Amino acid sequence: SQTIHQWPATLVQPVGSPLSLECTVEGTSNPNLYWYRQAAGRGLQLLFYSVGIGQISSEVPQNLSASRPQDRQFILSSKKLLLSDSGFYLCAWSVSPKGWANTEAFFGQGTRLTVV
Amino acid sequence: EDKVVQSPLSLVVHEGDTVTLNCSYEVTNFRSLLWYKQEKKAPTFLFMLTSSGIEKKSGRLSSILDKKELSSILNITATQTGDSAIYLCAVGPTQGGSEKLVFGKGTKLTVNP
Numbered sequence: 332s333q334t335i336h337q338w339p340a341t342l343v344q345p346v347g348s349p350l351s352l353e354c355t356v357e358g359t360s361n362p363n364l365y366w367y368r369q370a371a372g373r374g375l376q377l378l379f380y381s382v383g384i385g386q387i388s389s390e391v392p393q394n395l396s397a398s399r400p401q402d403r404q405f406i407l408s409s410k411k412l413l414l415s416d417s418g419f420y421l422c423a424w425s426v427s428p429k430g431w432a433n434t435e436a437f438f439g440q441g442t443r444l445t446v447v
Numbered sequence: 448e449d450k451v452v453q454s455p456l457s458l459v460v461h462e463g464d465t466v467t468l469n470c471s472y473e474v475t476n477f478r479s480l481l482w483y484k485q486e487k488k489a490p491t492f493l494f495m496l497t498s499s500g501i502e503k504k505s506g507r508l509s510s511i512l513d514k515k516e517l518s519s520i521l522n523i524t525a526t527q528t529g530d531s532a533i534y535l536c537a538v539g540p541t542q543g544g545s546e547k548l549v550f551g552k553g554t555k556l557t558v559n560p
Contacts, residue, residue, distance in 0.1 A: 365548070374453070374535060374552035375490075388547075421489065425548075435481055436537075436548050438489040 333358035337422045337439030344446055350395075350409040352442050354422030357403065362424040364405040365436060366397055369419040381405060417446045449474040453536050453551035461559050464526050468554045470536030471518040480512055480519050481548065483535040490535055493521075526558045 337354045344350060356362050363382055367375040377390045379397035387397050394413050398406045405422060423436040450473045460466055472480065479497045483490035494503045496512035496519060503510050507530075510521045523530055533553040 367550070375537075375550040377547070377549060380547055423548075435492045435495050437492070440488045 333424075333437065335422065335424055335437060335439045337442060339442060340440065341443045342445070344412050344444065346414055346446055347411045350407070350412050350416070350444070352407040352420055352422075352444075354405045354407075354439055355403055356424045359403070359424070359426065361402060362426060363436075364399060365423040365425075366405065366407045367421045367423065369421060369441075375421065379407070412446045414446050417444055419443050449538070449549045451536055451538050451549050451551035453534075453554050455554060456552060457555040457557070459557045459559065460526055462527055464558075465522065465524045466526060466556060468521040468523075468534050468536075468556070469518065470521070470551060471516075472536075472538045472549075473517065474538050474549065477514070477517075477538065479539045481537045481539065482510055482519075482521050483537065485533045485535055485553070486531075493534075523556075526556075528558050528560055531556055531558045 334357045363380060365380045366378040368378055369375050378395060379387055379389055381387050381399045384399055384402055387399060394416060395407060395409050420442045422439040425436040452471050454469045458466060479495050481495050482493040484493055493508060494510045496503060496510060499512050499514040507524045510519060512519045521534060533555050535550055535553045537548045537550045539548050
């Protein structure tokens with residue numbers, strides 16, 4: 332069965348420090364991978380998604396970047412964190428659709444990032 | 448720009464009440480609409496809707512899609528305190544063959560005993 336791992340669960344970082352959040356998926360190949368951010372217990376804002384190794388689509392211009400060095404690994408990074416980067420970050424995966432097949436996304440447990 | 452709007456943003460009811468949550472969308476090349484429940488951390492999948500007028504049901508929860516009105520509702524009957532959560536609606540437009548899910552802000556449901 333497929334599982335998704337996301338770490339760390341919580342993180343407190345000073346302003347101006349770098350960031351690296353990692354997400355890995357097991358039990359599937361060539362998944363679509365996503366990074367979402369959720370502020371104040373509300374809706375999910377799509378930050379990045381990837382349909383394959385090295386392929387990253389950015390949805391919101393910001394202080395963050397994403398990389399996919401391996402098929403089932405997705406990394407969210409920042410060179411210098413801002414206070415506004417605080418939030419709950421969720422990684423998710425879905426099966427690559429074939430034709431008009433429909434798939435749902437499965438989420439990791441999230442990382443609570445506090446920038447101080 | 449793809450958009451998903453949920454209403455109400457928050458709702459407080461008593462156990463046993465029936466609630467209806469709304470989701471409307473504007474997306475290019477609509478493929479599917481999904482409902483998720485988020486209690487603490489990871490949202491958990493509830494329903495995926497692709498065809499108009501066909502109700503999906505799971506226990507006390509049901510959902511239906513109206514493609515003409517570009518909307519969906521999620522009904523919860525005989526609510527329990529365990530139904531307290533944020534309910535998220537997402538729409539999957541197609542873009543280059545990939546599945547990009549766009550979420551609404553969610554409805555925060557509180558069920559009081």
